[in-house]
Amino acid sequence: MLPPPRPDRRPALRRWLLVALVTIGFASGGLSMLLLIDDQSGLVATAFGIVLSLVVVGIVVPVFLWLDRFEREPTGMLVFALLWGACIATFSASVLNNLGSILLDPMQSHHSSAAVWLAPVIEESMKGLGPLLLLFFKRREIDGVLDGMVYAGLAAAGFAAVEDVVYLAAGYANAGDQGLFSTFLVRVVMSPFAHPMFTVCTGIGIGIAATSPHWWQRLTAPLTGWCCAVALHCLWNIGAVLSDDGWLLFYLVLQLPLFVAFVTLIVLARQHEAKLISRELGTYVDAGWLSGPEVVMLSSIKERRYALAWAERHGGDEAVAEMRELQDAASELAMVRARLDRGDSSPPVVRSEHQLLELVSQLRVRFLGTALYRYYEDREITVPNAVNQK
Structure with a gap:
């Protein structure tokens, strides 16, 4: 019988070589x-x-x-x-x-x-x-x-x-x-x-x-x-x-307005990403991949923090890790869905969507039917009001 083929270590070797070269360059x-x-x-x-x-x-x-x-x-x-x-x-x-x-x-x-x-x-x-x-x-x-x-x-x-x-x-x-x-x-x-x-x-x-x-x-x-x-x-x-002799005027006329515009830009950028996640994940509700309360939780930093705190109280570190992985996978799924909506239907993107849907389905099982979901349902947070923006 022929011995099993040796695993190809070249990809790992190339990766470590690249890391070493980058580290040397930075140093x-x-x-x-x-x-x-x-x-x-x-x-x-x-x-x-x-x-x-x-x-x-x-x-x-x-x-x-x-x-x-x-x-x-x-x-x-x-x-x-x-x-x-x-x-x-x-x-x-x-x-x-x-x-x-x-x-x-x-x-x-x-x-x-x-x-x-x-x-x-x-x-x-x-x-x-x-x-x-x-x-x-x-x-x-x-x-x-x-x-x-x-x-x-x-x-x-x-x-x-x-x-x-x-x-x-x-x-x-x-x-x-x-x-x-x-x-x-x-x-x-x-x-x-x-x-x-x-x-x-x-x-x-x-x-x-x-x-x-x-x-x-x-x-x-x-x-x-x-x-x-x-x-x-x-x-x-x-x-x-x-402004060598008038730096305070320079600060008030130019620097301060630019800083205000910069802060406004980053706040709007994060709000836009929250809306994008809500909209894209909302497309999976009718197909049964996600529920309305889940999409609300996944598209709000405040609700994500609440879900993590709930997971810690009711399941410890293991539940927190699974909830965080669920949140990260759902965010990545929303971004992949956005790529598809923009017309990028290349095989890697389609494959990523399928893989992420499977991962999200596996991770959400632990929390289905728990008090966490009832918390959102009791507040009457529904898909039409919160996530069905398409």
């Missing part, structure tokens, strides 16, 4: 950037800058993770976007900005011209390249505009944090505690969302490209988003250059 970029900052400002100033810039990470990253609550993206891709911005985009932009400044102004007599016109093009290109790579290699994981915003926002958050280290360290090296405090106030406290506000425009274009059935939209949407990001970045830098 090299991050270390190079730290050495560059240390050379410019010194070890103590760099240490102060790193500690204070963590505030940016603590403020900005949770906002984009909050955006990602309904249909959570793979952790590896989220980490890739963040590290791309922090390690690769910052170092590449620093090198290209310095080189471009020399080419644009060999005598270095007009620093502002490079900051206004050159830096936005280079920095938005470097930040946007990371999410663009995810679009090329992981297109099926990007289910719409909100996903593109999340990846672009995290890349920009990583970039902003490291760039703030540069400015904070320089502020301390040049003017001591006063320089450190003023830089922290202007860059970290007053404008932590500056870079994410620009780069989410690129992310919107990437989200459109990932889900559009039209080839011309897949080409033009990311380019249009990038142009908007560069334009906003240029406008911001022009205002910063012109």
